[in-house]
Amino acid sequence: MNLAVISLIALAIVVAIGFIKKVNLGFLAIGVAFVLGSVGGMSASEISKGFNVSMFVTLVGVTFLFGMASNNGTLDLISKKVIALVGKHTVLIPILMFVLSAFISAIGPGHVAAGVLMTTFAMYLAFAMDINPMSTALYAKLGANAGCASILSMTGILAKSLSDPLGYEGFGLHLFLTTLLSGALFTLCVYVLYKGYKVKADNPMKLSEIPKFNRDQKLTIVGILVMVVCCIGLKLDTGLFAFAVAAVLIQLGAVDEKKAIKNIPWGTLVLICGMAVLINVMSYLGAIQMISDFLTGFMSERTAAPILAATSGILSWVSSTTGVVAYNVSNCSKCL
Numbered sequence: 490m491n492l493a494v495i496s497l498i499a500l501a502i503v504v505a506i507g508f509i510k511k512v513n514l515g516f517l518a519i520g521v522a523f524v525l526g527s528v529g530g531m532s533a534s535e536i537s538k539g540f541n542v543s544m545f546v547t548l549v550g551v552t553f554l555f556g557m558a559s560n561n562g563t564l565d566l567i568s569k570k571v572i573a574l575v576g577k578h579t580v581l582i583p584i585l586m587f588v589l590s591a592f593i594s595a596i597g598p599g600h601v602a603a604g605v606l607m608t609t610f611a612m613y614l615a616f617a618m619d620i621n622p623m624s625t626a627l628y629a630k631l632g633a634n635a636g637c638a639s640i641l642s643m644t645g646i647l648a649k650s651l652s653d654p655l656g657y658e659g660f661g662l663h664l665f666l667t668t669l670l671s672g673a674l675f676t677l678c679v680y681v682l683y684k685g686y687k688v689k690a691d692n693p694m695k696l697s698e699i700p701k702f703n704r705d706q707k708l709t710i711v712g713i714l715v716m717v718v719c720c721i722g723l724k725l726d727t728g729l730f731a732f733a734v735a736a737v738l739i740q741l742g743a744v745d746e747k748k749a750i751k752n753i754p755w756g757t758l759v760l761i762c763g764m765a766v767l768i769n770v771m772s773y774l775g776a777i778q779m780i781s782d783f784l785t786g787f788m789s790e791r792t793a794a795p796i797l798a799a800t801s802g803i804l805s806w807v808s809s810t811t812g813v814v815a816y817n818v819s820n821c822s823k824c825l
Contacts, residue, residue: 635672
C-alpha cells in the first residue's frame with residue numbers, strides 16, 4: 490500500500506474521529522500531517538507550507554473586529570432598530586429577518602457568528618410575538634448562509650484564498666450573488682411552507698423604546714463602514730484593514746479588547762488551517778492526483794460540476810464545509 494492510499498485512509502479516519510468524538514479536526518490533522526509528511530520524506534518547512542498565514546491573518550482580523558461589534562451591542566441594537574421600523578407591518582418581519590441576517594453575515598462576521606447572533610434574536614422575537622420560532626430561526630439562519638460568500642466574510646475569503654493559486658480570479662461577485670439567490674429561494678420555500686405571509690402579531694420592538702446608539706456603538710459603526718468602503722472600493726486587504734480599525738477602536742476605548750479576543754472562533758480557524766496542512770501533505774504524496782485520476786475516469790465537462798457538488802454536499806453532512814470540504818474539492822479541481 491503506497492503513501493497516497495495511506496494518506497486518504499488517514500483523512501477518512503481524521504474526519505470520522507472528529508464526527509464521532511466531536512473533537513477539533515485541525516489539531517488532529519496537523520499531527521497526522523506531520524507523521525505522514527515525515528514518513529514521505531518531507532521537511533518540517535515543507536509540511537508547514539500548507540498553513541496559509543495570509544488567510545489566517547485575514548480571518549482573525551475580521552472575526553476580531555466583529556467580535557468587538559457584537560460585544561458592545563452594536564449588531565444587536567442595529568437588528569432591533571431595523572425590526573422596529575416595520576411597525577405594525579409584521580408580515581414583513583420574516584423577509585426582513587432574512588435580509589438583515591444576510592447583510593450582517595456579508596459585511597464580515599460570516600454565517601457562523603451571524604447565524605448564532607440572528608437565530609438567538611429570532612427566537613426571542615418569535616416568543617415575544619407568539620409566532621412559530623422554528624420558521625423565524627430558519628429565516629435568520631438561511632439569511633446568514635446566503636450572505637456568507639461576500640469578499641469580506643469568512644467563506645468568501647476562503648474561496649478567494651483557494652482559487653487564486655489555481656488562476657481563477659474575478660468570480661467573487663458571481664459566487665456571492667449565486668449563494669445569496671439560492672438562500673433566498675430556500676427562504677421563500679420556508680416562507681410559503683410556514684405561511685409567513687399570514688403572520689399577524691404585535692411588534693414587540695418599539696422604536697421609541699429602543700435606546701439610541703451610544704458613543705462606542707457609533708464609533709464602531711463608522712469603523713465598519715470605513716472598512717467596507719475601503720476594502721470593496723479601494724480593494725485594500727480586508728484582514729489587515731480590520732486590524733487597523735480594531736486598533737483605532739481600542740485606542741478610543743470603544744470596545745472591550747479582552748472579550749473580543751475570547752469571541753474569535755479559534756477552533757474554526759485552527760480547523761481550517763489545520764486541514765490545509767494535511768491536504769498539502771496529501772497533495773505532495775500524490776493522494777489528490779489519485780482522486781482526480783479516478784474522477785476523470787468517468788466525468789465529463791457536463792458532469793464534473795454536479796458530481797463535485799453532490800460529493801461536497803454529502804461530505805458536508807459529517808464534516809466542516811469551510812474547513813474540510815472546500816479544501817478537498819479545490820485540490821481535486823486543481824488536478825482535473
